[in-house]
Amino acid sequence: MHPSTCLLRLNGTFIEDQNSCQTDHCEGKSKKFIVPLVISIVAAVALVTLLSVLIIFLRKKWRKQTEVVNSTASNNEELLKSKNRPFTYSEIATITANFNTEIGGGGFGKVFLGHLNDGTPVAVKLLSSSSKQGYKEFQAEAQSLMIVHHKNLVSLIGYCKEDDHMALVYEFMANGNLRQHLSETKETVLNWKQRLQIAVDAAQGLDYLHNGCKPPIVHRDLKPSNILLTEQMQAKIADFGLSRFFSTENASHILTSCPAGTLGYVDPEFHASCNLNKKIDVYSFGIILFELITGQPVIIRSTECNIHITEWVRPMIEKGDIRMIVDPRLENEFDVNAAWKAVEIAMSCALQASKQRPDMSHVLAELKECLGRNDQRVLTETNSWEMDPDMLPVAR
Template identity: 55%
Template sequence: MKILKMLHVLVGCLALGVFARGQQNPGFISIDCGAPNDYHDDQLDIYYKADTGFVDSGTNMQVSTQVIYQDNQQQSKNLRIFSSGIRNCYTLMPDKGKGNTYLVRASFWYGNYDGKNQTPAFDLHIDVNYWITVNSPYYVCAEIIYTPPRDYIQVCLVNTGSGVPFISALELRILDNSTYQINSGALITQWRYNLGSIDTYRHPQDVCDRIWNNNTYSGGLSSVSNTTAIVTSTSNDAYEVPPEVLMTATQAQNVTDPLSLSWTSHNSTTIWNLSSSGLKGLVATSISNLTAVVSLDLSNNSLTGSVPDFLAQMPSLKILNLSGNNLNGSVPQTLLKKMTDGSLLLSLDGNPNLCQSDGCQTSVQSKKKGISIAPIIASVAAALVLILVGALAVLWKIKRRQIQNVTTTTTTTNSTREFTGTLRLSKNQLFTSTEITRITDNFGTIIGEGGFGKVYLGRLDNGTKVAVKMLSRSSKQGYKEFHAEAQLLMVVHHRNLVSLIGYCEEFENMALIYEFMFHGNVQQHLSAQNPNVLSWSQRLQIAIDAAQGLEYLHNGCRPPIVHRDLKTPNILLNKNMQAKIADFGLSKAFATEHDSHISTHVAGTFGYLDPEFYTSGNLSKKSDVYSFGVVLFELITGRLAIMRSPEGSSMHILHWVTPLIERGDIQSIVDPRLNGQFSINSAWKAVEIAMSCVPIMAVQRPDMNHVLSELKECLTAEIGSGRIESFEITSIDVEITPSAR
């Protein structure tokens, strides 16, 4: 949003003066959409503002004179319509800002304002999140309890091609955070009944201006009322129910009859997010009763026991995240099968005692048959120790094949946690220059080149393909940097980081041997010349994979590691299209866990580099967040970070996309090669996530754990649209793999 536009909003909000923000209604924002002027509603004792200053588009209209008196609410007489643009938004800036809980209410009354008697249908969003679809000839009142991630809230009307969107009133009310305890996200409310009463109450009876609709049930139920005034001032009720509401009730006419109240929910899908919620013990079997749950995130808790098989029987479940717990045993085959066939996105990382392979079954069967395998393990271990000692003795005598038991330990000043790792011979082999020459077929196939040197295609003796990165003699990066990268790669392991297989440390022939990434890098797949177009869900999964790798470097390593050169050429895809981050080996670790930045020589790539670096010379975790935002925009748009015209001029992707975002033109933002095959809600959320990563000031950018959480919700929105598919791609004729630094 341009500064001028933001100032326009600020001026409009400050103009509330002593009205919505003053002593009369503190914590309220009350907008009569389409009203010609401000006014005081005497019945509600609320000051309402016209919507000038809250929205910069749309046209004021009045409902038909034939229906204007059918409802005595002043706020239903006018409305604002939006006949142009796909997405038109009101911007609300509450005094308390982000992290607080608000009740947001939007009201709609078509009132045949255009004389056509054709009720339009359109979507309502809060920020980028889908709220409801408005499609009714009657008065509609939508409520949501919302904790915004920013200091302002946008309520947006989205044209879905079924008529002109409109709105009658928009209201915001501050709530006590203890009333509805939602630390983040939203809670949609649909009913709030004043049972046993013919009266409806809201403000001033309810200080939060919640609406308590009258309701008298029939069919064996009767209404009762209290004859004594109820005093609530001494009550500890956090919900602050008005005394007038508590004065009436509904009861069964016969003491032996059950009291049964029922209503129909309009929500067909329930989505949970219980990550980092302090959950302990076994996964409750009652979860299986939630048949409409699409996404179940139980990550980063203290769950124990085995992964229950009933999770595979939940009919609507598409995403299951159990990572970061203490689960043990083997993963049910039914879940693994659903993950394999692409019908379930399953995350199990961070459960050290959980076995995810078929080999677990053998161990289980052995225990069932009473076979003691402890003596076998002891014997094998002893033999392996003898072999290892002998091997080390031989290697110690050979100067050029000297192996160090590498233990990198950096103890931070403010933390007792350590960054440690030990060289494992089975996974990180030491190669001679002769072996390097053989496995690369005398350096026959170059598959990449960068500042470090050339990258060659290699093949190990067992047939495994590898990528061999050679340090060129002309490289600005020497032995010290090479040794730093080798040691770092040997102790940093994550499924979304490219793995080091081995290295050659001979001074004239230094090389790093990586796993071969069959599908090359992300930039190659976004190229217009690539016939295999990445689907929208594939792009989201790639973004999540990359975010997981980056989040591990930032928050899973102690001290944290800054990549310093994150870009689409450094995000690689394996045979299963799983994304992994490469070329983080020359990153610098923080001196302490709480350091805010590091100073270093010029690093990064133009177009991805943190704008603050040019003025401060400092790189930090937030610098990587900026680079990730640019990467995410590349995935969304299919365009390069720096776009060049045939005439030779260039434009940064942020300069290109910002005007389109302000116009709400999502169709022009998303890669046209997708041919509209994406969820509008999911696309807008991805755009918002990307925008949150790229403010000029680093302090305004989120941490990667927040970005990762938002991206998972974005994929959930895509899955909820029914567009999810298996993440597969047709084989590419030419084998491609990472470029070097």
């Protein structure tokens, strides 16, 4: 008998029922197969549905973000068009109220206060007519400087080149320049922390010009009057790259007809070799740092003779008394270790041989450490005062 054959008893006799047996067996196997299949199909449909919903959601989100980015880019482009653009000479005259308020000046020309149409204050520098460049060259240089942006660089927002008239439009700096704040006639005196912070700010701007711009930009006329201060006393470097507007056909021409620094701040090696490089600015920065530390001008004048600040400070450094070096107007309110560190940095920057001077990236790192030492000293003194019972006020 076949193993799958079923026996039925009919009138006392057993007979084979193959159909009955096969149906029951197949139904059992079919059920075992169909249930997992249905579950798999439902799971697959659910997964496909979920993925479709997710893709639709992500597409909508991406589309919205793209619209926002495009809108922002469009707005920024409109803003740039409204500010970073050439001005006509008549517009320059209107902005400055016919050159009514002079706020500064130097080797490149006079500076006037101006206001854009939206009321934004600006500084308008009228350049002298000594440039040999044509309009296209001037325009290319100005536009290249307008894309140089850093928090410690004064922003150039426009320019004018019309016939013999040349002008640059800068952001306005409310607190003037560093030279004004270091002047003996200034009633308010910069404290030690402010001086260190100004040095760090200026170093950051210079480091960006040297190491963040391709090709590097050498300032060539760094001095306190070219370090401007915002309303919050943040320092920004001005007039960077300005010498590039003027003809530099050869080195002798640079020294004679093209501004290449200010007396006292010019690298002595550059005078001898005319080798234009980044270390020129490092030397100038060292001199400025000495001025911040000592409060003395770069050329100290007396009835007997005029002496450079490095010659004035050198014998005092040899004596080892930092209080003879630091600006007496601070009334000894400074950290001695931070002051010596600042003097060491200034000395290294002002070395005669340019190869021995550090890169601005190194100078910046050292100044930040110097500022950190000063802050730590202030914090330590504050904590010791708060925790010392003898220093606490006595209740009466």
